[in-house]
Amino acid sequence: MDELLRPAGIIRTITGPKEPEVEFLRESTVQDRSNDAQPKSTARHKPPASLEDALETLRHEPDYDSLIAVLVFLSHHKPDGASFPIIKLPSPLSAQLVQVLVSQIVPNYWALLLEDSHQAKDSGLRLLLYCLASITGVNAALVRLSALIQEAKFEATAKTKRPDLCINLGIILDLLCRLIQGDGWLSEAYRAATSGADGPARVRPRVQEIVTTFGNGRLISVAAEAEATAKVNGSTGMTGDNWLADSSQYVEWLGRNVAKLVSSGLESEETKLISGLFVKALHLGHPDKLIKQLLSKLVLGPHCDPKHFKTLLGHLPQTEQRKVLFSVLKLFSAEHLDRLGRCDVRGSPTIGAIAGTLDGIIDQDESGRRHLVEWLTASSGAGLGEGVGIRRAVMAVVSQNRDDLTNVLEKSLSQFGDQLYIKHSPMQQQEAHAQVLLLAAGYVHRSTPIKLSMLLRTGVWLNAISNRLAAPHSRARFLGMVVGEALSGLVDKGDKRLNFKMEETGQDEGQWYKRLTEVSDEIGPLQPLFDSPYEVPRPQKREASKGPIARPTPQPPQTGFIIEELSDEDGAEEDDIVPYAKPDSDPEDSDDDATLVRRDKPKAPVYIRDLIKYLRDTDSYDHQKLALTTAPTLIRRKADYGTELSEHADELASLLVGLSDKFEMENFDELRVQGMIALVVAKPEKMGQWFAKTFFDGDYSISQRASVLVVLGLGARELASLETSDYAAAASFPSRTLPERVERLYLGHSSTSQSSSSLKPLPPNALDSIATSLTSAFLAPLAAIAADAATGPDVLKLSTFTSRLADDQASFPSNPKIKYKSGLKPKPRLRAIPNTTANLLSTSFFSPLLARFQAALHTTSFSSSSSSSRNSKTILFHPYLLALYLKTLALLLHAAGPSTLALPHMTAELWRLLLGTTLRAQAVGDLAVTQALLFGYVALLDVNEDRMREVCAELGREVVEAVEWVAGVFGGLRGGDGDGDGVGEEERVKALAAGVLVRLREGVEKYRLLLVGDLIGFG
Incomplete structure (x- = not known):
């Protein structure tokens, strides 16, 4: 046998x-x-x-x-x-x-x-x-x-x-x-x-x-x-x-x-050949993963020697060496320093260990030191969006050479006061360079005080402060005042010190900027990197529970009592206690086959760590299903209770973004997006910046990046109270809710009306639906005026136009199983939201998303999102992703509203981005990108409706250039490409261009005198 x-x-x-x-x-x-x-x-x-x-x-x-x-x-x-x-x-x-x-x-x-x-x-x-x-x-x-x-x-x-x-x-x-x-x-x-x-x-x-x-x-x-x-x-x-x-x-x-080959010890000629293999490997895609492996094997091990990595780096061409070194700084920041947040001025062991690692890699190499100086002072450098920890570590290495330190200070001061830099650079970039300037000034003051004193007596310093104070943006003026007071405090004595006596400079953020001149990090041993990969500061835990938990206030004892009869609206009397009917049989035993009865069904997670455990279990359908259905409610419920969510928010977000539909679950995408929206709403200041960074740096597909944009847009609208979510009501604890009958007594029918406009689980094209609603509200008055002038009374034409807009909105693809209703009514008046929320949307959502895109346009360093066939820049310019990105920026601006203090700055940055030659070149022949650019102007004109005079005064040339471009778009579209059942896409874009062109020309005609200076010489 x-x-x-x-x-x-x-x-x-x-x-x-x-x-x-x-x-x-x-x-x-x-x-x-x-x-x-x-x-x-x-x-x-x-x-x-x-x-x-x-x-x-x-x-x-x-x-x-x-x-x-x-x-x-x-x-x-x-x-x-x-x-x-x-x-x-x-x-x-x-x-x-x-x-x-x-x-x-x-x-x-x-x-x-x-x-x-x-x-x-x-x-x-x-x-x-x-x-x-x-x-x-x-x-x-x-x-x-x-x-x-x-x-x-x-x-x-x-x-x-x-x-x-x-x-x-x-x-x-x-x-x-x-x-x-x-x-x-x-x-x-x-x-x-x-x-x-x-x-x-x-x-x-x-x-x-x-x-x-x-x-x-x-x-x-x-x-x-x-x-x-x-x-x-x-x-x-x-x-x-x-x-x-x-x-x-x-x-x-x-x-x-x-890494193992290099650490075995090679001769110079042999190392040069292996460096050639390293250069080729960098162009295979995923360069950050390659460099991370080399760092872990050659630098960050207990018995490693950073000089091995320096030997490999020294044989690379200068351009490749620069890119690798910048990627190393980015990895150090992401893996070890970002979680430090705004570190204390005292020395941190982790920062000292990173500085020691960089010093071992550079090892007094002139080209390496030159690359570090360039990273600190370049117009697109200094770690845009990264924490201050990586800048402190690089400054600790640069401070070892006095000439390099002085070079950083002079270049930073000259750039800080440049008018074009103040006007056109992203605000996050200016904040990073302001931190570099303050750190460099502190190091120079401790080593050669006379050098700093002489520099503050030159015209460069005076022009820098003057240009900053004359800047139209409040944030730029704030940075100028903080830097002026900090540097003057180092050199001047007594009454000669600059003191603008502004409330902003005396608050916590202003004081933190001023204390950067006291930072003196030293190059330390690498041991802290081996003991703990992350160093979480204690103040971060206290920050998560800043607000006291609301507790019911004890009521004084009442001497009397009031009896009030509660009547049912339906007229039917109901008992307060209704007994449950006894079940005929156990549902678990209803199956004929006893072997199919499950007694070990998993329970819904009640802690964030259990939710993370379920999401990691990609081989269990029950765990995945429970995690996705429970995540939106559980995350919102844990938002203000303890530090559990704050400590695991990054890990939870990473799991949700990268989760794949292995079991083909029903409403998988909607549940995953709702979980990420819950994270954004629960921790907006932290997670808004995290999702903006992930969109550019993460190794994700186009659909996953699109979901990140959807989360940012919808989360911002919910924070601005433009949308409500059923998950928010479900997340509230029972002790904070009234019984249904009592709630009707106090609230009447308002709760019913509110629930009809609540935000249900959303489809992937939710942002497109909101953009369509805003566009319809923007074009309706213009169409009514045009119809009245051409064919008679408004009522005759407006009804036709309204039905046409309904047909246009119905032509967008939607999921019939998903109920979604926008909170907007036809042409609503934008209500003012609290300035705290508006400032949060500006600093944590809009600015990081726009600044990183501008940096991606000019960067030459490797990105972790690149693949073997395309790099991150190619992915970002995918037509669908680019159009969704522009719509997200426009919706963030609209959600911030007209009451935000940063509206002039946000308007200027978005307007200049829309006029960029790169985006206009992408829009040629692509209706989706063209429509997204036009929708950006719709949001700008809608939010700035009451301050069009200021827009024409501050952005005169940009307004005139926008009129010329929109007119060219309108003239280049044919229209009339409908398929018989409705209006074609090209005709919709042409109608949108016509509406934007009419509003822009109204502003130009009304404020012509303000634009005379900008019109001269415009061709």
């Missing part, structure tokens, strides 16, 4: 007495074995006498025992004085042996080798992988895989079926994935290629072949194409994970192998 279970075509014949089984070679100890190892052999299966005999045996379909004997011989046979078997060394004979093993032996014996590998720790599979573990073996597998792919494509066109093709594709792909697995594989292949007595002329081409094979991305492309081809033709036949087809996993593997 046992013979029937053996693989077909493989017969094991053993004659003579049974010998002890061979102790097969392990991969880690194969070089330590002696040549006289006793293999499992018989009289008929003696090891081959030479390589030629081994090749002849392999070519003539050996049985399994003969194959094992040949593999043992090939694993031990070494030339005199060599440390590697001859099959690993490049030679014609070894190439033939590898070719036979890959093309003939592997397809025939792979199933049996895998079977034996599970039974014996040292098996024939390990011997085979060891013999093929060389650059020659990898190239042979790649060639064979490419040939099989071409055969499969030819088979598809020839309409013939070869079942062995699909199987062989899976086998060779599985072989390739197992062959190069391991962190030390590249180091072994490099040592094998450079071993022996060959001179540099022969060694260099071998090393270059390794660089080319692993750095050009061929492994990823061939593996992905083989997997796709095998799936088209049937099952892949793989028994393991095809990690080679995933560029992210491959880049991480390559980073670990490069």
